Amino acid sequence: MPELPEVETTLRGIRPYLEGRRIQELKVRERRLRYPITDDAEEILAGQRMLSLSRRGKYLLMGLEKGSLLIHLGMSGSLRIVPAATPPGIHDHLDLVMEDGGCLRMRDPRRFGLFIWIADPPEKHPLIRELGPEPLEEGFGGDYLFFRAGNRHLPVKAFIMDAKVVVGIGNIYASESLFLAGIHPNRPAGQVSAALYDLLARSIRKVLAESITSGGTSLRDFVREDGNPGYFAQQLRVYGREGQACHYCGSLIQREKIGQRSSFFCPNCQY
DNA sequence: CCGGACGCCTGTCGGC
DNA sequence: TGCCGACAGGCGTCCG
Numbered sequence: 345m346p347e348l349p350e351v352e353t354t355l356r357g358i359r360p361y362l363e364g365r366r367i368q369e370l371k372v373r374e375r376r377l378r379y380p381i382t383d384d385a386e387e388i389l390a391g392q393r394m395l396s397l398s399r400r401g402k403y404l405l406m407g408l409e410k411g412s413l414l415i416h417l418g419m420s421g422s423l424r425i426v427p428a429a430t431p432p433g434i435h436d437h438l439d440l441v442m443e444d445g446g447c448l449r450m451r452d453p454r455r456f457g458l459f460i461w462i463a464d465p466p467e468k469h470p471l472i473r474e475l476g477p478e479p480l481e482e483g484f485g486g487d488y489l490f491f492r493a494g495n496r497h498l499p500v501k502a503f504i505m506d507a508k509v510v511v512g513i514g515n516i517y518a519s520e521s522l523f524l525a526g527i528h529p530n531r532p533a534g535q536v537s538a539a540l541y542d543l544l545a546r547s548i549r550k551v552l553a554e555s556i557t558s559g560g561t562s563l564r565d566f567v568r569e570d571g572n573p574g575y576f577a578q579q580l581r582v583y584g585r586e587g588q589a590c591h592y593c594g595s596l597i598q599r600e601k602i603g604q605r606s607s608f609f610c611p612n613c614q615y
Numbered sequence: 616c617c618g619g620a621c622g623c624c625t626g627t628c629g630g631c
Numbered sequence: 632t633g634c635c636g637a638c639a640g641g642c643g644t645c646c647g
Contacts, residue, residue, distance in 0.1 A: 496618090
């Protein structure tokens with residue numbers, strides 16, 4: 345569920361409560377996430393100072409005095425800052441209690457999320473090592489996408505959702521970006537022109553930046569660190585709007601499965 | 616190597 | 632009211 349804007353929103357929200365502070369203890373109520381939380385995690389984390397927080401794609405990285413925490417929110421995960429005494433709800437799987445009484449609480453009903461400690465630098469970790477460029481940073485643009493697309497036949501929507509190509513774009517923002525660029529999500533990646541990839545790269549940046557400004561998209565699960573929703577759902581142009589009028593031409597927005605994922609597009613504006 | 620299908624989990628919603 | 636299938640923001644693995 346959380347894509348780059350939701351993870352970025354979460355990062356900005358939790359950073360002031362964590363950066364430079366010392367971890368008092370890790371409390372785990374459910375160890376079975378995507379990878380099980382190992383039995384030594386509590387011992388490793390207790391007493392360590394959190395030196396830095398950052399984001400890589402949809403991963404959150406927390407640099408500690410020794411090693412790092414690697415966190416992913418999967419489909420349904422969220423992180424909130426709560427007073428340590430707040431009773432946990434269902435699916436509140438763990439608390440990272442800080443020495444000042446603040447507490448980072450992870451909720452994840454579907455348990456596709458990840459919370460692991462790693463000893464080596466994160467950029468060497470297999471989950472991070474192969475990731476493509478950040479879409480909002482240098483190194484990402486139309487010429488890069490055009491080059492990577494080569495003669496590939498997969499739908500362009502699946503192509504931009506591949507984290508090895510570019511990180512952070514999930515099902516919502518893929519549909520939104522392709523609408524802005526006027527590209528049909530089912531077009532083979534290798535049959536999109538360099539000029540259109542330039543437009544697509546700009547559209548991706550625009551959509552992600554807009555959403556970050558709005559605090560991300562809340563459809564069902566996503567909440568910000570203070571429990572409030574993000575408001576970008578109100579600005580979605582096609583996602584979730586099947587059967588409704590295209591804001592630009594009035595045609596009815598269609599939904600189609602592409603790569604087992606629902607995709608939304610305007611049949612008139614996108615080709 | 617590439618692309619598509621599937622599985623991992625729980626919750627919600629709509630139709631019958 | 633209850634049941635059942637479809638679907639949900641991600642991603643790794645397997646297979647042809």
